[in-house]
Amino acid sequence: MSTTFAHLGVPERICSALARQGITEPFEIQAATIADAMAGRDVCGRAPTGSGKTLAFGIPLVAGVNRAEPRRPRALVLAPTRELAEQISTELRTFAGPVRIGVVYGGVGYGPQLKALRSGVDILVACPGRLEDLIEQGALSLSEVDMVVLDEADRMADMGFMPAVRRLLDQTADHRQTVLFSATLDGDVARLTRDYQSDPVRHEVGEETPDITAAHHVFWNVSQADRRDVTADAVSAAWPAIIFCRTRHGSDRLARQLGQSGIQTAAIHGGRSQAQRTRALADFSKGRVHALVATDVAARGIHVDGVASVIHFDPPEDHKAYVHRSGRTARAGLGGVVISLVQPGQVKDLRRMQRQIGIDEPFNDPDTAVLRRLSPVPARALAPTEPDGETGGRSGTTRRPHSGGPRRQHNRNGRSASAQQRSDQQRSDGQKDRSRNRKGGRARSDGANGRNSDGRGRNSDNRRDGRKPGDGGSGHGGPNRKARRAHLQRTVGQPR
Ligand code: ADP
Ligand code: MG
Numbered sequence: 001m002s003t004t005f006a007h008l009g010v011p012e013r014i015c016s017a018l019a020r021q022g023i024t025e026p027f028e029i030q031a032a033t034i035a036d037a038m039a040g041r042d043v044c045g046r047a048p049t050g051s052g053k054t055l056a057f058g059i060p061l062v063a064g065v066n067r068a069e070p071r072r073p074r075a076l077v078l079a080p081t082r083e084l085a086e087q088i089s090t091e092l093r094t095f096a097g098p099v100r101i102g103v104v105y106g107g108v109g110y111g112p113q114l115k116a117l118r119s120g121v122d123i124l125v126a127c128p129g130r131l132e133d134l135i136e137q138g139a140l141s142l143s144e145v146d147m148v149v150l151d152e153a154d155r156m157a158d159m160g161f162m163p164a165v166r167r168l169l170d171q172t173a174d175h176r177q178t179v180l181f182s183a184t185l186d187g188d189v190a191r192l193t194r195d196y197q198s199d200p201v202r203h204e205v206g207e208e209t210p211d212i213t214a215a216h217h218v219f220w221n222v223s224q225a226d227r228r229d230v231t232a233d234a235v236s237a238a239w240p241a242i243i244f245c246r247t248r249h250g251s252d253r254l255a256r257q258l259g260q261s262g263i264q265t266a267a268i269h270g271g272r273s274q275a276q277r278t279r280a281l282a283d284f285s286k287g288r289v290h291a292l293v294a295t296d297v298a299a300r301g302i303h304v305d306g307v308a309s310v311i312h313f314d315p316p317e318d319h320k321a322y323v324h325r326s327g328r329t330a331r332a333g334l335g336g337v338v339i340s341l342v343q344p345g346q347v348k349d350l351r352r353m354q355r356q357i358g359i360d361e362p363f364n365d366p367d368t369a370v371l372r373r374l375s376p377v378p379a380r381a382l383a384p385t386e387p388d389g390e391t392g393g394r395s396g397t398t399r400r401p402h403s404g405g406p407r408r409q410h411n412r413n414g415r416s417a418s419a420q421q422r423s424d425q426q427r428s429d430g431q432k433d434r435s436r437n438r439k440g441g442r443a444r445s446d447g448a449n450g451r452n453s454d455g456r457g458r459n460s461d462n463r464r465d466g467r468k469p470g471d472g473g474s475g476h477g478g479p480n481r482k483a484r485r486a487h488l489q490r491t492v493g494q495p496r
Pocket of ligand 1: 048050051054
C-alpha cells in the first residue's frame with residue numbers, strides 16, 4: 001500500500017511545497033525513516049544512490065528545526081563535497097518556507113558565507129574543512145546544534161574527513177539527534193555510529209550495490225586509438241552523458257578532443273576552480289552541453305535528472321567506483337545505459353569486477369544501435385512550474401540558447417515541463433532513429449544541421465586550442481575523421 005507524506009506526519013506546508021514539485025509519494029527510504037526522524041530518533045540509513053535520501057533527512061530537519069540566533073545554527077548537515085553541499089541546500093530551499101538554509105564549503109570566498117551566518121542560519125549545510133575553518137575564525141558556534149545529519153558518511157570516511165567530522169560532532173549539543181546516511185554501514189561508518197548515535201533505528205533499503213540493475217550495462221572492446229571516436233559515437237547515441245576519466249589532465253584532453261568531433265562538453269574535476277565546476281554542472285544540467293567529462297570527484301552525490309548514459313572511458317579503480325560512477329544514470333527509477341570501454345589489457349580486471357558486482361555481460365564490439373535501443377525512457381514528470389520549465393512547443397526553427405526548451409529541436413509536440421520534454425525527446429529521438437535505421441536512412445538529421453558551428457562560445461575553450469582534428473595522440477581515423485566529424489555535427493544535434 002502506498003503512503004503519503006502527510007501519513008508520515010509531515011506538516012501540510014511542506015507536503016504542499018513538495019506537491020508543487022510533483023513529489024507526492026514518499027520513496028522507500030523516506031517512508032522508512034521520516035516518521036522515526038520526526039519523532040526525534042537517531043537514524044542510521046543505507047540506501048542506494050538516487051533513492052531519495054536528501055528528502056529523507058531534509059523533511060524532518062525543516063519540519064523540526066528551531067529558529068537560530070545569528071552565528072548559532074540549530075541544525076547541521078555535513079556533506080563530503082561542495083557540489084553535494086550545494087545540491088542539498090538547493091533541494092532543501094525548495095520546501096523550506098521561512099526556515100533559513102545556509103551553505104558553506106571551501107574554494108570560494110568567505111564574504112557571502114560570513115554574511116549569511118551573521119544574519120542567521122537555521123540549517124547549515126557544510127563541508128567539514130571550511131566549517132572548521134569558519135569556527136576557528138569565530139564566525140559561528142555549533143553549541144546550539146541539536147540536529148545533525150551526516151550525508152554520504154562512507155564517502156566522508158573515504159575522503160579522510162572522519163577526524164574532522166568527529167571534532168565537529170564533539171562541538172554540538174549533547175542531547176542532539178544524529179541522522180546518518182551512507183551507501184555502506186561498515187568500517188569507519190560503523191564506528192561513527194557506535195560513538196555518536198544513541199540507540200539508532202537502522203533502515204536499509206535496496207541492494208548494497210546501488211542501482212546497478214536499473215541501468216543497462218554494456219562492455220565494448222576498443223583499442224586505445226579508437227576510444228575517443230567510440231566515445232563520440234556513444235554520446236551522440238545516448239546523451240546527456242557523463243564520461244569518466246582517470247586523471248584531471250585526461251578529462252581536459254578528452255573534453256577538448258570531443259569538442260573537435262562536434263560533441264559539446266564541460267569538464268569537472270578537482271583541478272578546476274569552484275566557479276568552473278559550478279558552471280560545468282550548470283551547463284550540463286541545463287542541457288547546454290552533450291556531455292560532462294569528469295574524474296571520480298563527480299561520481300557520487302551529484303544528481304542531474306535524466307542522464308542517458310555513463311561512459312567509463314578509463315576503467316574505474318575498483319568495483320565500488322564502478323557502482324558509484326554508474327549510479328549517475330538510472331536514478332530515481334529512470335533508465336540509463338552504462339558503457340565500459342575495454343582495452344585488450346583490461347579484460348581480465350573487468351571480468352573480475354563484473355563478478356564482484358554480480359553482473360555478467362559479454363564484451364562486444366562497439367555498436368551504437370544497441371545504445372539507441374537501450375536508451376532510457378524516463379518516467380517522472382516534473383511539475384510544470386519548474387523554474388526553467390518553459391514550454392518548448394514546436395521550436396524546430398528557433399534557437400533559444402538561454403531558454404528552457406528542448407535541447408535538440410525537432411518538429412514534434414512540446415510539453416510544458418522541460419525535464420519531461422527532454423526525456424520524451426530522448427525517447428522519441430531513439431524511436432525515430434531506430435525506425436530510420438531500420439529503413440536505412442540516416443539518424444537524427446533533422447533540425448540540427450550545422451548548428452554546432454554557430455560559435456556561441458560556451459564551450460569555446462574546447463575548440464580554441466589550436467589542435468587539428470588528428471592531433472589528439474591516437475592518430476586514429478585518418479581520412480575518415482573529417483567525414484566522421486561532419487557526420488556527427490549533422491547528427492548529434494545541438495544542445496541549447
Ligand atoms: P540520493 O541522495 O539517495 O542519491 P536524492 O535525494 O538526490 O538521492 O534523490 C534523487 C532524485 O529523486 C532527486 O531528483 C529527488 O528530487 C527525487 N526524489 C526524491 N524523493 C522523491 C519522491 N518521493 N518523489 C519523486 N521524486 C523524488
Ligand atoms: Mg544524496
